Amino acid sequence: MTTGVHVNLHTYAATHVATGMLRGLRQIIRGTGLDPAYLRDRWDVLERGIAAWLRSRHLQGLILEVYDPGRRTGDDLVGRFDFKIDYGYHADGDGDLWLDSDAVAFAIRKNGSYPSQCDYLVVADTSPGRPDVTGWSTTTLRSTTGFTRQSIGTAMTGGSLGASLAYYTRSA
Amino acid sequence: MISESASAISRRIAAVPARTSTETWQAIVDLLTEAGSEAHQELTAITSIAAILISEEYTRDAPIVVKPASGARIRVRTVHGMDAIEAINDETPLYSGGLSEPGWSVSLPCGSDDLDEITTALSGASAITVRDTSEGLSASSAGGTNSGASAAVPVINLSEMGRS
Numbered sequence: 001m002t003t004g005v006h007v008n009l010h011t012y013a014a015t016h017v018a019t020g021m022l023r024g025l026r027q028i029i030r031g032t033g034l035d036p037a038y039l040r041d042r043w044d045v046l047e048r049g050i051a052a053w054l055r056s057r058h059l060q061g062l063i064l065e066v067y068d069p070g071r072r073t074g075d076d077l078v079g080r081f082d083f084k085i086d087y088g089y090h091a092d093g094d095g096d097l098w099l100d101s102d103a104v105a106f107a108i109r110k111n112g113s114y115p116s117q118c119d120y121l122v123v124a125d126t127s128p129g130r131p132d133v134t135g136w137s138t139t140t141l142r143s144t145t146g147f148t149r150q151s152i153g154t155a156m157t158g159g160s161l162g163a164s165l166a167y168y169t170r171s172a
Numbered sequence: 173m174i175s176e177s178a179s180a181i182s183r184r185i186a187a188v189p190a191r192t193s194t195e196t197w198q199a200i201v202d203l204l205t206e207a208g209s210e211a212h213q214e215l216t217a218i219t220s221i222a223a224i225l226i227s228e229e230y231t232r233d234a235p236i237v238v239k240p241a242s243g244a245r246i247r248v249r250t251v252h253g254m255d256a257i258e259a260i261n262d263e264t265p266l267y268s269g270g271l272s273e274p275g276w277s278v279s280l281p282c283g284s285d286d287l288d289e290i291t292t293a294l295s296g297a298s299a300i301t302v303r304d305t306s307e308g309l310s311a312s313s314a315g316g317t318n319s320g321a322s323a324a325v326p327v328i329n330l331s332e333m334g335r336s
Contacts, residue, residue: 012257016189019227026224036289043220044194051192097189097253158189 013159014054016097020156021062021083021163022047024104025122028064028081031108034120045135046122054161058130059085062163063123065142066114077142078118079111080168083155089162097158103165107152111167144168180245181268186260187232187250193223199263200248204238204270211271215278218300221293225280225302226250234281234305241275243268281305 022043029036039046053059064081123141148171155165183203187196197219205212215222225231235247246266251259282290282302290302 012189015192019188019193022193023227037293040224040289040293041220043223047192047194047223 010159010161011055013097013161015051016099016158017085017156017161017163018047018051018054020099020158021050023099024083024101024155024165025062025064025081027101027104028108029120031105032066032079032111033113033116034066034118038120039122042122042135045133049124049133049136052133053124053126053130054085056131057087058126059124060127061085061125063125063141065121065123066118067120067142068115068117069119070117074143077144077147078114079170080144080147081107081111082149082166082168083163084166086162086164088160089154089157090160092160099156100154103152103155107150107165107167110150110152111169146170180247181266182235182247182249183264183266184249184251184259185263186256187226187229187252188256189253190256190260193227194219196226196250197222200236200250203248203263203266204246206270206272209272210274211276214297214299215271218294218297221290222280224286225282225290228283228286230281230283230286230305236281237279238271239277239279240268240271241273246270277301279303 022039026036026039029039050059050062062083062085065077066079066081067076068078069076121139123139124136125141147168150167150169152165152167154162156163185196185199185203187193191199198216200222201212201215201219205215229250229252231248231250232252235249238246238248240246246268250256276299278300280290280294280300280302282304284304284306287302287304294300294302
């Protein structure tokens with residue numbers, strides 16, 4: 001399903017994309033067999049941070065990092081979904097508020113389900129100078145060596161913003 | 173199907189993109205309660221759950237049904253998309269006192285795909301229930317599904333939440 005609304009203000013676009021990406025993450029988490037409780041219980045903190053950093057243009061990407069807690073640290077990455085932000089997707093800044101849940105569904109179908117013991121983190125990739133948001137802490141992303149990145153394309157837009165979706169699967 | 177009652181008050185609250193889903197729920201809580209009240213705390217405690225329902229736009233298609241201890245029932249719908257940008261300047265406050273007295277209940281609309289998860293998540297909030305939007309709503313039905321018996325505040329462990 002694709003929905004669209006015309007808008008030209010960055011704040012509204014940032015809000016639309018922030019909530020849209022969280023909806024997308026929830027769709028991915030449920031669709032790949034992960035426990036939705038982690039995301040559900042932290043929705044308010046996550047949305048506050050993502051919206052703040054989109055509005056301030058510090059958010060570069062939103063990452064769902066899936067790992068196996070039973071594996072050795074450094075070798076525990078199982079998969080990953082990335083939303084990558086493009087602040088100049090619509091050069092004139094008046095792109096529709098658009099959300100393509102079919103693109104997310106396609107990525108889920110291509111990726112498949114994760115084993116039941118897998119856990120996950122939601123990581124915001126931000127540029128220097130971001131405003132602080134309560135409830136977030138710093139971390140380092142797991143290495144994607146041995147994984148192949150599969151690009152799905154743009155999943156949502158608004159104003160000048162675009163968010164493209166990709167996922168990683170183990171290739172070696 | 174929705175049947176309106178003469179004893180119900182309706183309000184429209186602007187949601188995404190005028191507000192995030194979380195901000196929208198905060199606006200609804202502020203509409204219904206006074207800051208610092210028990211009702212305000214109970215409704216604030218379920219912010220993440222209610223925000224998910226708003227983000228899925230269930231609250232656009234069916235109302236949040238609020239039953240105060242006394243007085244008229246209150247139905248709150250959210251407005252999304254371009255309409256939300258206009259609606260945020262046209263929100264009407266409540267003059268009835270909202271949930272100032274104990275004995276109130278709130279029924280949240282939910283799609284069938286999310287019903288089991290949300291029902292389980294709300295199991296500790298006895299005054300707040302969830303109902304399947306596909307089952308419709310009559311003037312007398314504000315109830316829903318809730319397996320819990322006592323109020324509780326969700327415990328959030330933020331230690332694993334990351335930012336790079």
